[in-house]
Amino acid sequence: MPAAANFACGQASQRISACGVCLRCGNSRRRELRFGLHPRPSWRGWGPKRSRAAKDERLGGFHLPSILAYDLGASSGRALLGRLTDRRIEVEEVHRFGNDPVAVGDRLHWDILRLFHDIKHGLLKAKLAGETPGSLAIDSWAVDFGLIGRGGELLGNPYHYRDRHTDGVMERTTARLTPGRIFGRSGIQFLPFNTIYQLAALKEADSPLLAQAERFLMIPDLLRYFLTGEMHNEFSNATTTQLYNPLLGGWDAELLGDIGIPSSLFGTVVQPGTPAGRLRPSLKEELGIGAIPVYTVAEHDTGSAVAAVPALERDFAYLSCGTWSLMGTEVDWPVITDLAQELNFTNEGGVGGTYRLLKNIMGLWILQETRRTWEKAGLTLGFPELVALAEQAPPLRAFIDPDDAMFLHAGDMPARIARYCERTGQRAPGTPGEIVRCILESLALKYRYVLELTERLSGKRFGGLHMVGGGIQNALLCQWSANAIGKPVWAGPVEGSALGNLAVQWIAQGEIADIWEARKIIRESFPVTNYEPRDGAQWEEAYGRFRALTRLS
């Protein structure tokens, strides 16, 4: 048990009964927590029960109004119109846009006003398509935020989580507070860009932003505020800050105090599926559209992706595959144990009171940056060409640990891969095909490693792996993942986050009963491609080499 376990009474209690009950507050929730005895949360939908289907002259017959999902990823964003007809979902992408961070001096920022411009553009395009969405919602990457000052003004462009202002902050903060205290109170994995270290970095720098700040809003919270004028902090994203306490069910005032950040900046945390205002009058006027209702959903894109995993089995393993690879399973209660801390797993909030027990894996970011490096050197190759080159390269030659810190920040990935191989006594991949193959094979082998850890930590056994997200368009990665884990991979849907976003809106409006019905409808509406494992002996041998080279215990 992490040193100085803090119980719900918030007191570090030495008087712990054999089974972990706090003799001070008598609270045994921790015991339930520690041994996963918590009763199963209610999956039943929380929305109204009557359908809002109306006569639709254009489509003929009775149809629900379409709804709009904005899914903002670290490299691109999209606006998807969704229609639910006869228990089938149809989607139409009305707007796709880039999400290019902006470097200013040493700082790296998100271009938040540009993103809001694209959100407005998505609404206009829906209108031009003859649609007035019945509702809309936004999901995005995690951890990043904006600070709102007096008069409701945004105090500067949010920092990008790969900005270097957090360098060394996690080390200093965990040394001062101990990892056990932080993990025990948040259940969140230690990553240097977690919101807690971004805020601690601003504090260390005595940032004027903090001095003027009145409210903390994460990226979807902020864009939703721009749309409606209302401020709400949504649950799934709030959990990614490492400042949310799932046992207290709210922001952790103690951890905020520890890093010198006033709790007053943080609003009430609302669950996915909560009505969160309507388009503000100025926007209705500007765009010439109605006061469309806005909902919270699982606004952490990975939370929405997991909501859309078309699993029928209760215990399923998922891999959300994009810039990042997020692998884990869905649990009814956060697993805040010594082993979870030791393996650096995280417990991010999900839909319907669930949690996502998962681990971040560096993902296709390494391939994205490799392509950018070659492009700058005049070698422009698309992902399909890169994958084709990798397929032709000799198999299972050189491996990297994709989660080595040297791959976190932007830069010359091919050079870093060469350095990693030299450091581990391997012949470095030379050609573009060999380099891309090294990246994809290493990701597949890391997926096996993390899947085994997920089984160990959750006590579950998985018959296969559900892969969702843009990364599954890379069929080679899906096949090699199946080969590496030695189990089938079920790949689909591609637009996992956007579909999870739509599903939670429909559940909130009573059109779909609950997340399990949503998963069934998604499964019946979008193709799932099966990849059966091949070349077992080769990949088994490679896994042994990978474990030895990467020293992953």
Ligand SMILES: C[C@H](O)[C@H](O)[C@@H](O)C(=O)CO
């Ligand atoms: C920092 C990443 O955004 C985060 O850990 C990841 O879960 C994500 O949001 C991927 O889009």
